[in-house]
Amino acid sequence: MPFFTEVSVDQILFALLNGTIYGLLLFMVSAGLTLIFGMMGVLNFAHASFYMLGAYFAYTLEPLTGFWMAIILAPILVAGIGILVERFILRHVHEHGHAHELLVTFGLAVVIAEIIKMVYGKFAVDYRVPVELNFAAFSLSGIDYPFYRLLMGGIAIVMFVAIYALLTKTRVGIVVRSAIYRPQMVEALGHNVPVVFMGVFGIGAALAGLAGAVAGAFYTTNPNMALELGVMVFVVVVVGGLGSMGGAMAASLLIGITNSLAVGSDFRIADLMAFVGMGGWADDIGGLLTMRMSSLAATLPFFIMLLVLVLRPSGLMGEKE
Amino acid sequence: MSDPILSLQHVHKSFGEAHIIRDVNLDVIPGERHAVIGPNGAGKSTLFHLCSGQFAPSEGRIFLNGKNITGLKPAEVNRHGLARSFQITNIFPGVTVFENLRLAVMRKHNLQFVFWRSAAHLRQVNEEVDDLLTKLRLTDRAQTLASQLSYSEQRSLEIGMTLASDPQVILLDEPMAGMSHEETDYTADLIREITKGRTLLIVEHDMSVVFALAHRISVLVYGEIIATGTPDEIRGNARVKEAYLGEEAA
Amino acid sequence: MKFAPLFLLISVAVLIVLPWLVSGSMLNAAVQMLIAALFAMAFGLLCGQAGMLSFGHAAYFGIGAFAAVHAMNAFGGEGLLPTPLLPLVGGATGLVGGLLAGYFSTKRTGVYFAMITLALAELLHALAPHLKTVFGGEAGISSFRMPAWGIGFGGLNDVYFLTLVWTLVCIGLLYLFSKTPLGRLALGLRENAHRLRFLGYNTNALGTLIFAVSAMFAGVAGALQSINIEAANYVVLESHISTAVVLNSYIGGVRVFLGPAIGGAVMTFFGHVTSDLTRVWLLYQGIIFVLVMMFLPRGLMGELVERARNPSAEGVAQTLGTLLMRLASLAIAAFGAVFTIEFLQRLLSPEYRADITEGNWPDITLFSYDWAPLSIAPWAIGLGLFGLGIALATLINRRVAARKEAQA
Numbered sequence: 017m018p019f020f021t022e023v024s025v026d027q028i029l030f031a032l033l034n035g036t037i038y039g040l041l042l043f044m045v046s047a048g049l050t051l052i053f054g055m056m057g058v059l060n061f062a063h064a065s066f067y068m069l070g071a072y073f074a075y076t077l078e079p080l081t082g083f084w085m086a087i088i089l090a091p092i093l094v095a096g097i098g099i100l101v102e103r104f105i106l107r108h109v110h111e112h113g114h115a116h117e118l119l120v121t122f123g124l125a126v127v128i129a130e131i132i133k134m135v136y137g138k139f140a141v142d143y144r145v146p147v148e149l150n151f152a153a154f155s156l157s158g159i160d161y162p163f164y165r166l167l168m169g170g171i172a173i174v175m176f177v178a179i180y181a182l183l184t185k186t187r188v189g190i191v192v193r194s195a196i197y198r199p200q201m202v203e204a205l206g207h208n209v210p211v212v213f214m215g216v217f218g219i220g221a222a223l224a225g226l227a228g229a230v231a232g233a234f235y236t237t238n239p240n241m242a243l244e245l246g247v248m249v250f251v252v253v254v255v256g257g258l259g260s261m262g263g264a265m266a267a268s269l270l271i272g273i274t275n276s277l278a279v280g281s282d283f284r285i286a287d288l289m290a291f292v293g294m295g296g297w298a299d300d301i302g303g304l305l306t307m308r309m310s311s312l313a314a315t316l317p318f319f320i321m322l323l324v325l326v327l328r329p330s331g332l333m334g335e336k337e
Numbered sequence: 338m339s340d341p342i343l344s345l346q347h348v349h350k351s352f353g354e355a356h357i358i359r360d361v362n363l364d365v366i367p368g369e370r371h372a373v374i375g376p377n378g379a380g381k382s383t384l385f386h387l388c389s390g391q392f393a394p395s396e397g398r399i400f401l402n403g404k405n406i407t408g409l410k411p412a413e414v415n416r417h418g419l420a421r422s423f424q425i426t427n428i429f430p431g432v433t434v435f436e437n438l439r440l441a442v443m444r445k446h447n448l449q450f451v452f453w454r455s456a457a458h459l460r461q462v463n464e465e466v467d468d469l470l471t472k473l474r475l476t477d478r479a480q481t482l483a484s485q486l487s488y489s490e491q492r493s494l495e496i497g498m499t500l501a502s503d504p505q506v507i508l509l510d511e512p513m514a515g516m517s518h519e520e521t522d523y524t525a526d527l528i529r530e531i532t533k534g535r536t537l538l539i540v541e542h543d544m545s546v547v548f549a550l551a552h553r554i555s556v557l558v559y560g561e562i563i564a565t566g567t568p569d570e571i572r573g574n575a576r577v578k579e580a581y582l583g584e585e586a587a
Numbered sequence: 588m589k590f591a592p593l594f595l596l597i598s599v600a601v602l603i604v605l606p607w608l609v610s611g612s613m614l615n616a617a618v619q620m621l622i623a624a625l626f627a628m629a630f631g632l633l634c635g636q637a638g639m640l641s642f643g644h645a646a647y648f649g650i651g652a653f654a655a656v657h658a659m660n661a662f663g664g665e666g667l668l669p670t671p672l673l674p675l676v677g678g679a680t681g682l683v684g685g686l687l688a689g690y691f692s693t694k695r696t697g698v699y700f701a702m703i704t705l706a707l708a709e710l711l712h713a714l715a716p717h718l719k720t721v722f723g724g725e726a727g728i729s730s731f732r733m734p735a736w737g738i739g740f741g742g743l744n745d746v747y748f749l750t751l752v753w754t755l756v757c758i759g760l761l762y763l764f765s766k767t768p769l770g771r772l773a774l775g776l777r778e779n780a781h782r783l784r785f786l787g788y789n790t791n792a793l794g795t796l797i798f799a800v801s802a803m804f805a806g807v808a809g810a811l812q813s814i815n816i817e818a819a820n821y822v823v824l825e826s827h828i829s830t831a832v833v834l835n836s837y838i839g840g841v842r843v844f845l846g847p848a849i850g851g852a853v854m855t856f857f858g859h860v861t862s863d864l865t866r867v868w869l870l871y872q873g874i875i876f877v878l879v880m881m882f883l884p885r886g887l888m889g890e891l892v893e894r895a896r897n898p899s900a901e902g903v904a905q906t907l908g909t910l911l912m913r914l915a916s917l918a919i920a921a922f923g924a925v926f927t928i929e930f931l932q933r934l935l936s937p938e939y940r941a942d943i944t945e946g947n948w949p950d951i952t953l954f955s956y957d958w959a960p961l962s963i964a965p966w967a968i969g970l971g972l973f974g975l976g977i978a979l980a981t982l983i984n985r986r987v988a989a990r991k992e993a994q995a
Contacts, residue, residue, distance in 0.1 A: 059698040105881065112884045115640060118698060119837060120880045122642075126830060126873035134867055135935050243826055247709045250702035254695070307717055318710035322691055325703065329694040389785065415787035427785075429778035440775045443768050444787040450796065452769040459768070502787055 026156035031276040037165050039272025040172035044227040045245060046252045046264045047179070048220030055216050057114050058106070061121040063224055064246030065128040070094050070225030071232025071241065072132060075143035083146040083233075091225035098221025102214050125242060133239045140238035168230050175223065251317045255324045257331025266332055271317045278313035340403065342367040342536050343388065343419070343506050348397035350383055350560075357383050358394070359560040365506070370529075370537040372547045375557035376580070381540045382424065384557065385510050388538070389421040390414035402505065415444075421508035422499040424540075426491045430484035434475055437483050437494055438466045441501030465501075472531060473497045489520040493527065500531050507532060509539045513546055525550055548572075556580070602751055606744050616859040618747050620852040621754040622811050627836045627851030628758055629804035634833075635841030636765060637797045638777025639693075640701045643708025644805055645828035650684045650711075651677030651806025652823050653721065655813040656728045664733025670740050674753050674810040681806020682799050689798030693791050696780065708829055715821040727820030730813075750811050757804050758848065764800065765844065773797050827869070834876040840886020849888050867932050871925075899991075912983050920976025927969030929953055934960055 049063045073090035081089065101124065109116045144150075145164045152160030183189035191212060194202045203209040232241070248271065256267030284306055289298040299306060324331065341364035350358035357380045365371050373381055386392045388399060390411040398407045401417050409417070429437050439456065442465050443449060457463070470476040473493045478486060483494060492512060499507055512528065513521045525546050528537070541547050547554060548568045555565040558580045564571060571577055606614055626648055633639050651674075658676045662668045668676060692703045715722040722728070732740040739745060764770045772793050775783050780790050813819045832851070839850020854872060861868050883890045899906060933939055933951045942949050950957040951965075958965040 053698075059701070105877070108881050109884070114697075115638075116880060116884060118640070118701070119833070120877060122830075122833065123873050123877040123880060126834070127870060127877060130867060130870035130873055134870065134932050137937055247706055251706050254699055254702055254706070311717055315710055315713045318706050318713075321703070321706055325691050325694045411784045412787050412789055415785060421785060423782075427779065427782045429775055429782065431778050432774050436771065436774070440771060440783070441786050443772075448768040449772055449788055449793060450769060452764055452767045452800075454768070455763070455766045456768050456771050457766065498782070498786070 026159065027280060028277070029156065030159065030161060031280055032273060033161065034165065035273030035276030036269060037169040037172075037272070038276065039269035040169050041227055041231050042245075042248060042252055042272060043265050043268035044172050044175060045224045046249045046256075046268060047176070047261060048223035049249060049253065050261060050264055052217055052220045056106075056117075056213060058117040058121065060217075060220070061118060061246075062101070062124040062128060063121075063220070064242040064249060065125045066094050066098060066221040066224035067228035067231075067245055068132065068237075068239070068242040069097065069128065070228030071143060071237045072136060072141070072228075073225070074229035074232060075141055075237055078143070078146075083149070087226065087229040090229040091222040094225025094228075095218040095222035099214050099218040101221075102217040106217075107210075125246075129239055129242060136239070138239060140236045143232050143237040145233045162234075164234055168234060171226070171230055175226065179219075179223075248317060251321045253331075254321050255317075255331060257333045260331070260333040263331055263333030271320065274316050274320065275313055278309045278316050281309035281313075284308055339367060341365055341400075342402055343538065344400040345384075345388070346398050346400070348387060348394045348399065350380075350387055350392060351395045357560050358387065361397070361557075361560070361562055363555060363562060363565070365536055365538055366553070367505075367536055368534070369552040370532060370539065370550055372551035372554045373538065373540050373557055374542075374544075374547055374554060379557045380560040381557055382510065383560075385421055385508050385538075385540065388414075388508060389419065415502060415504070418505040419508065420499045420502050420504035420506075422495050422510055422512060424510040424514055426488075426495050428483050428491060428494055428498060430482070432483065433480050434483055434486065434494060435466060435470070435479040438469050438497055438501055439463070441498040442466055442469070445502050469497050469501060472500075473527070489516055489524070492516065492520075492524065496524070496527065496531070504535065506536045506538065509537065509541075511540055511542065513541060513543050521546060599755065602755075606747055611743060614743055614747055616856065618743075618750050618815050619812075619859065620855045621750045622808050622815070623832075623835060623851035623855040624848035625754045625757055625811070625851075626805055626808035626832050627839065627847035628761055628845075629801050629808060630832045630836050631841050631844075631847035632761060632764070632773065632804070633798060633801035634836060635843075635847065636770070636777060637773040637794070637801075639696075639794065639798065640833075641692075641704040641798075641801075641829075642701050642833065643688075643704035643706070643826075643829050644802075644832050645824050645826070646688065646708040646711045647681045647684050647802035647805040648809035648812075648828060648832075649819075649821070649824040650802075651681045651809030652813040652819040653728065653809075654680035654806070655810035656730050656819040657721075659730035659732070659813070659817075660728070664735045664740075669735035670732055670814070671736055671738075671749060673814055674807045677806040677808075677810025677813075678803045679806070681809070682803035684806070685799035685802025686795060688802065689795035693794035693798060705826075705829070708824065708826065712821070712824040712826070715824055722821045723819070724821075727818055727822075729818040731817055732814060746815055750815065753807060753811055757807055758845075761804060762844065769793070769796065831872070834872055837886055838876055838879050840889030840892075842885060843888040843892050846886050846888035850886065853887070865929060865932070866936075867928060870928065909983065909987055913980060916976050916979035916983060918976070920973050920980065923969050923972025923974070923976060926953065926965070927973065930958065930960075930965050930969055 045064065045067050048066075049060060052058065052060050052063070070090045073093050074086040077086035077089055080086075105120060105124065106117055109120050145162075149164050149167065151163050153163040153166050154161050181189075191202060191207050202212070228241075235241075252264055252267045252271060255270070256263030256265070285298065287295070289295055343363075343365040345361050345363040348358055348361045349356070361384065373384065375381055383392070387394055390406070390409050390413065393408040398405060400406065401414070401419055404417060406414050406417055406419075429440065432440075439462060442462050443456075443459070446459070446462060448459065448462070467476070470479055473496070475490060475493060475497070478490060483491065486494065492514075496509065496512055499509065509528065513524055516524060521543060528539070528550060539547075539550065541550075551568060553565060553567055554571045555562050556571060556574075556577050557563075563580060564574045564577050566574070601608075602617075605617055609617070626644075629647075630641065630644050633641055633644075654676045655673050658668050658673055659670075664670045688704070688707050692700055692707065695703060716724060732746070734740055740749070765773070772783070772788070775788075776790060776793060776797070780794075783790050783793070809823065812823070831854075835850040835854045836847035837850065838854060839848065840846030854875075858868055858872070861871070865871070879886065885893055930951060930953055933953070939949075939951070948960050950959050952958075953965070
């Protein structure tokens with residue numbers, strides 16, 4: 017029974033590596049979302065749009081400044097846009113409640129996507145890994161593993177360490193964390209809470225922008241990438257629990273790895289049913305039961321989410337609502 | 338003494354390291370008005386949360402009318418005959434006073450899944466709501482949005498909604514909070530009236546109200562009940578005086 | 588709102604005689620407006636009344652659409668499901684889908700609920716191309732409207748009346764539903780689900796049922812669309828369908844009963860009218876939505892109702908005068924913005940970019956004039972008018988605020 021196309025340890029290793037890196041990227045975006053939600057109570061629907069903007073900005077800047085400057089400048093530009101959004105749009109609707117803020121970010125996501133389509137066209141743009149970085153890091157059983165993937169993973173890890181250190185070890189971090197729990201108290205102590213909010217929003221946006229700038233070169237850069245990634249980030253957040261960074265990390269890795277493993281698999285549900293002698297019946301029914309895991313791979317995260325909802329509604333590590 | 342209608346047996350509640358409720362034993366006599374008093378932070382709200390099902394006890398059991406309700410969810414506890422009010426008004430702000438009460442009353446008549454009849458034609462439900470409105474003296478505010486009521490009107494509505502499901506045991510959590518003297522007196526009368534034939538467990542800080550209303554008082558300090566008795570017994574209890582009432586006699 | 592029943596009666600009367608009042612293309616748009624209105628009303632039940640924001644409502648619209656197309660092919664217009672009764676199967680499948688999806692979605696509330704609904708819709712959208720027997724793959728499934736009950740259903744008029752009857756009946760049913768105990772409990776869910784639990788209600792079950800009812804009417808709307816275009820394609824499950832109903836409903840106003848319907852109709856109308864004039868209609872839709880959320884948070888109908896209930900202290904003449912001036916300044920700003928956006932769109936389009944030669948940027952035609960992109964003229968007009976309009980509006984707002992303060 018073919019669980020995988022060819023069961024080879026190296027291929028499973030590759031899949032695990034790919035999955036981990038994809039999971040780290042997911043986490044980079046969902047960490048920013050978690051930060052903003054924790055601080056402002058608003059789910060920023062446009063967060064994945066910041067991811068997309070990061071990719072497009074980097075694509076635009078690369079011919080002008082070279083790759084490395086592009087992926088440094090792009091997140092900064094995205095942070096700037098995030099700050100403008102917070103200052104001039106979100107702050108205006110704050111008084112109408114969280115649902116309204118959510119809706120405004122939703123509208124912003126639409127507007128950003130349409131502007132991107134207008135400026136760059138409806139199809140993917142040719143944002144590619146620069147030639148000097150496009151080599152194999154190592155190879156196993158004759159298959160090369162791209163260095164750039166490792167670079168993406170490395171950048172993600174460096175970023176976490178930096179954010180973790182910033183939040184837990186520095187004064188700024190303590191102020192931010194306090195502002196999440198007791199904004200009025202922090203304000204009474206003399207800190208400028210609106211500026212803190214703007215800053216955190218900007219940093220969250222920058223994280224997403226950095227992820228986009230780096231990942232857009234490797235994966236595709238197109239106007240739909242915000243939606244595709246956005247839905248995945250939401251699944252991560254539902255599965256992992258929005259209150260919890262640890263949960264978001266666990267969920268990101270879970271989804272990344274299962275996705276990678278599934279993509280290489282020819283397994284079908286009908287094969288499982290053959291175990292109990294219902295293989296023939298399942299083959300006749302067809303449809304979902306005879307779809308190969310590789311085709312279903314994109315839908316696996318949703319099924320994981322449904323499972324979590326039934327078994328542990330508040331998420332793997334989430335707080336109860 | 339007849340069987341207690343609400344009984345807490347060796348109830349503990351901890352949140353992580355914090356041991357909020359420590360070995361509470363409380364038997365509430367059917368038909369009595371029983372007050373729970375104690376300093377801030379003693380755990381009175383937590384006690385109510387435990388009785389109403391919001392939290393499950395870490396240890397111990399809770400019985401309502403002989404049935405073990407330990408660990409049941411709030412909706413189930415309510416259906417077994419216990420209703421609670423909230424210290425911070427917990428009503429439906431965007432609908433009328435009438436609607437607030439009607440939503441509370443409908444449950445008792447098992448109407449929640451009815452989609453084939455108009456709510457306006459539920460004669461018995463509407464009569465009960467009118468009745469409640471009269472008791473709460475909110476009849477001429479019936480069509481006002483609940484969010485536009487004055488604070489004490491909202492507190493009355495809060496009590497009314499607790500009463501609407503016709504519970505055997507009512508828990509009132511600081512119903513007088515934030516009220517003026519006049520409003521307090523009025524609300525005390527209201528409570529006396531609506532708890533006829535029912536059992537009341539009330540948390541209150543206003544000592545004059547407590548001593549006037551309660552048949553018995555339990556004193557909760559740092560999660561433990563240090564005394565239970567009639568108002569006179571509590572007034573005379575040295576431990577209570579020391580822990581809570583301080584130098585002043587109530 | 589004593590005039591409300593009169594307005595309604597007049598509107599229905601106009602709708603009934605519409606085929607004799609407007610052209611064929613407008614009537615076609617009217618059918619789409621009705622469908623959008625019904626879809627929005629279904630959404631409004633869940634979102635406006637029960638307070639549950641669904642970002643994946645296209646799923647139930649789509650399920651209904653495909654059910655109808657399959658039924659059209661299976662029954663050929665007769666038997667159990669003659670053409671006029673086809674929307675029933677849309678409703679039935681929407682209901683079942685809603686029960687299933689609602690069961691999962693209502694396990695969480697608030698933003699989690701919204702995310703789950705989006706994920707479920709994306710799940711269906713991802714699966715659809717693989718389930719070719721149900722969803723017909725890339726090409727979708729097509730069918731024909733067959734005559735039934737002595738009516739041909741071949742022409743636009745028949746389709747229009749079928750859609751009109753179903754839309755009016757469904758909106759009527761939604762109105763009646765809102766008056767029932769379950770309908771009132773929807774409001775309870777929105778206002779304070781927490782308290783409902785302490786009153787003994789199973790809020791999960793309530794939420795699931797209301798979700799299912801909403802999905803049912805969404806399915807009817809989907810079926811009506813399939814009947815109209817005689818086809819269903821899995822693009823109907825795409826996120827922009829879910830997005831559109833959210834935008835439309837909130838622009839109309841979800842807290843007023845007919846708000847979503849008005850929003851759906853108005854936005855569909857604008858889309859129809861402008862789809863030949865601009866390629867970036869979706870951008871305008873998004874911008875309008877953000878602006879409405881920022882400045883007219885209750886939506887068009889909501890703000891109207893609010894002002895009718897609480898008229899300002901000023902007299903009618905002055906209120907009208909202020910309103911007209913505001914509209915005028917906003918119109919100027921809007922013209923400037925549209926000019927700029929349309930100019931940019933043409934400038935950035937692939938066709939134009941192909942036309943650019945060494946240092947020579949051809950003129951762009953807009954509103955029957957030619958504009959040189961490198962000259963100051965188009966930018967001055969576009970951005971200038973926009974700035975002027977905003978400045979005027981701000982001025983008017985300041986004067987109104989000063990007047991109010993003086994009166995206070």
